[in-house]
Amino acid sequence: MVGVGQRAVIARHIAESGQPARLVAAADPTERGRERARAVFGDDIRVAQTHTQLIESGAIDAAIVTSPDWTHAQIAVDLLRAGIAVYLEKPLAITLEDADAVLEAAAQTGTALYVGHNFRHSGVARAMRAVVERGEIGEVKAVWCRHFVGNGGDYYFKDWHADRSRVNSLLLQKASHDLDIIHMLAGGYTRRVVGMGGLTLYGDIADRRDRSGELMEDWFSYDNWPPLSQSGLNPVVDVEDLSMVMMTLDNGVQASYEQCHYTPDYWRNYTVIGTEGRLENFGDTGGGVVKVWTHRRGWDLAGDREYPISGVEDGHADADLLTMTEFLAHLATGAPTELSPIAAREAVATGALATRSLRDGSVPIDVPPPSDAVVRHFSRS
Numbered sequence: 001m002v003g004v005g006q007r008a009v010i011a012r013h014i015a016e017s018g019q020p021a022r023l024v025a026a027a028d029p030t031e032r033g034r035e036r037a038r039a040v041f042g043d044d045i046r047v048a049q050t051h052t053q054l055i056e057s058g059a060i061d062a063a064i065v066t067s068p069d070w071t072h073a074q075i076a077v078d079l080l081r082a083g084i085a086v087y088l089e090k091p092l093a094i095t096l097e098d099a100d101a102v103l104e105a106a107a108q109t110g111t112a113l114y115v116g117h118n119f120r121h122s123g124v125a126r127a128m129r130a131v132v133e134r135g136e137i138g139e140v141k142a143v144w145c146r147h148f149v150g151n152g153g154d155y156y157f158k159d160w161h162a163d164r165s166r167v168n169s170l171l172l173q174k175a176s177h178d179l180d181i182i183h184m185l186a187g188g189y190t191r192r193v194v195g196m197g198g199l200t201l202y203g204d205i206a207d208r209r210d211r212s213g214e215l216m217e218d219w220f221s222y223d224n225w226p227p228l229s230q231s232g233l234n235p236v237v238d239v240e241d242l243s244m245v246m247m248t249l250d251n252g253v254q255a256s257y258e259q260c261h262y263t264p265d266y267w268r269n270y271t272v273i274g275t276e277g278r279l280e281n282f283g284d285t286g287g288g289v290v291k292v293w294t295h296r297r298g299w300d301l302a303g304d305r306e307y308p309i310s311g312v313e314d315g316h317a318d319a320d321l322l323t324m325t326e327f328l329a330h331l332a333t334g335a336p337t338e339l340s341p342i343a344a345r346e347a348v349a350t351g352a353l354a355t356r357s358l359r360d361g362s363v364p365i366d367v368p369p370p371s372d373a374v375v376r377h378f379s380r381s
Ligand SMILES: NC(=O)c1ccc[n+]([C@@H]2O[C@H](COP(=O)([O-])OP(=O)(O)OC[C@H]3O[C@@H](n4cnc5c(N)ncnc54)[C@H](O)[C@@H]3O)[C@@H](O)[C@H]2O)c1
Pocket: 002, 003, 004, 005, 006, 007, 008, 027, 028, 029, 030, 033, 050, 051, 066, 067, 068, 069, 071, 089, 090, 091, 116, 117, 118, 173, 215, 216
């Protein structure tokens, strides 16, 4: 494990996966992180300060990287060049250039790279994809996603997530999941993007605090409401808390994504419109449904059919287990993976260039495809 913070809980899925893998070492630059590693993973693992020390130890075959976003690209490139397989948390990187550098390192060395876009394995994403693949709504023409990030203040504005130099923007940190799902449902990748948005609420809160040493679970509370009553925000808050992205994909599908970090409720709502109908999800965890409308009428909440969303009712531990299992099975047997580093790169490309557009007068920006060598490599592996 590289990075032993809040997300390092996914290490428990190594044993649960049933794959021939064992956690043997962890690295974190902070004493608190190393203490957590010993407390959670046990005293018999090797604990280091840096990923470089783990590489030099020769003790690891693969690494799961759960360090913060701005460290992803360098850590991944170092590991890949040392021949160590990488499970990298999303986002792949915080700039398009860095994302391409990671893919190039994987292609040049032939070392396995997997990006943890666990949302692809969620029940809601699978249910929506199944409707599209069965042809129930015809040929997909539009995908719209509204993202109500009700936990935004606690999740993203009280530590490094609020700082552009650490995340670039929340269109990478948070939206990379949805940009990936939009691409999946549309069957294409964004080639032109426009962004719009701003820091519209949290910038007005003057109460700031350096929370070094704390983790999100130390300050998270549903009682932190209304949003303007939040206190102890990160000293630097310069990412947008309200944003919109419009996309044209390589297959002509038109898509949009809206993100707000101060809604009372926390979930995502997708609409997919095809030539013969549309779908929409209500709820995005177990207990929710995907509804499908396939004949003409006026307003009708019921739809023609509805499909239950499977999985846990809160969080995404089920998708996390599937994701870890897929990575480890790929290393053990060479089984192909459903998640693709190219798709992870395209999510970063869209989010990073939408951010550039948003901060530069909302000009449309063309998204370049990955290099031929990278595409060739990942279509083989
Ligand atoms: N896929 C998902 O659903 C999901 C959910 C949550 C977080 N994440 C991702 O996991 C990553 C970590 O998020 P988090 O919430 O655990 O953050 P966190 O701040 O709680 O923990 C990060 C840990 O990494 C350590 N660290 C910092 N620099 C490091 C370095 N150079 N090398 C090794 N360790 C380093 C920190 O000391 C800290 O212990 C992020 O990239 C985030 O996007 C993904």
